[in-house]
Amino acid sequence: xxxxxxxxxxxxxxxxxxxxxxxxxxxxxxxxxxxxxxxxxxxxxxxxxxxxxxxxxxxxxxxxxxxxxxxxxxxxxxxxxxxxxxxxxxxxxxxxxxxxxxxxxxxxxxxxxxxxxxxxxxxxxxxxxxxxxxxxxxxxxxxxxxxxxxxxxxxxxxxxxxxxxxxxxx
Numbered sequence: 001x002x003x004x005x006x007x008x009x010x011x012x013x014x015x016x017x018x019x020x021x022x023x024x025x026x027x028x029x030x031x032x033x034x035x036x037x038x039x040x041x042x043x044x045x046x047x048x049x050x051x052x053x054x055x056x057x058x059x060x061x062x063x064x065x066x067x068x069x070x071x072x073x074x075x076x077x078x079x080x081x082x083x084x085x086x087x088x089x090x091x092x093x094x095x096x097x098x099x100x101x102x103x104x105x106x107x108x109x110x111x112x113x114x115x116x117x118x119x120x121x122x123x124x125x126x127x128x129x130x131x132x133x134x135x136x137x138x139x140x141x142x143x144x145x146x147x148x149x150x151x152x153x154x155x156x157x158x159x160x161x162x163x164x165x166x167x168x169x170x
Contacts, residue, residue, distance in 0.1 A: 032077050033057065033067045037088070038140055040078045042100030049140040052149065056135025063123035079107070086111030088138040096138075127154035 036053035038046055060068040069084070071077025082088070087108045090096050097104065114121035114129045121129050131154040134144035144152070 032071060032074065033069050035074075035077065036140065037078060037081055037138060038099065040074050040081075041096075041102045047140060049143040049145070052135050052143045052146065053140075055146075055149070056132055059124075059128075059132055059135060060120060063120050063128065064118040066118075074101075082106065082109050084112055084117055085136060085138070093138040124154075127152070127157055130154065 032040075034054040034057045036046070036050040039050060057068050069077050069080040071080045087106055088096055096102055114124075114132075120132075124132060131144070131149065131152045134152070135149065137143040149155075
């Protein structure tokens with residue numbers, strides 16, 4: 001963990017490599033619980049959006065106090081994701097059916113509301129769950145970028161509140 005002033009950054013460079021690396025990439029990019037579903041489902045061409053999935057998992061873990069998708073194998077992790085987020089469809093994630101390890105026979109779960117998942121909605125509030133939704137988007141092309149995430153209302157509203165309180169104190 002990196003700390004500077006009131007900013008905390010979570011970092012693990014154990015599997016780091018240059019961004020210029022060429023596919024096919026390894027599927028061993030992070031601890032299984034934090035792996036993006038495209039990797040768990042066998043995708044070998046992926047982008048840095050996998051890091052935003054991992055950041056979303058950490059965001060949820062910090063709010064709930066335990067790993068969010070705690071699977072004991074790749075398929076168990078996939079099913080833990082599907083049980084909470086709903087089983088994805090080709091409409092929300094074009095190309096899903098082409099992933100090597102995706103099976104159309106997978107169970108079809110519907111998405112659970114945040115209020116039914118370890119009461120995460122009361123821990124994060126509407127801005128936090130909005131950010132979490134965008135970090136944990138199934139379609140990697142729709143996942144929020146790091147640049148967009150730091151501009152999200154979850155962070156801007158949180159940083160604006162103390163400044164307004166400081167102005168009132170004057």
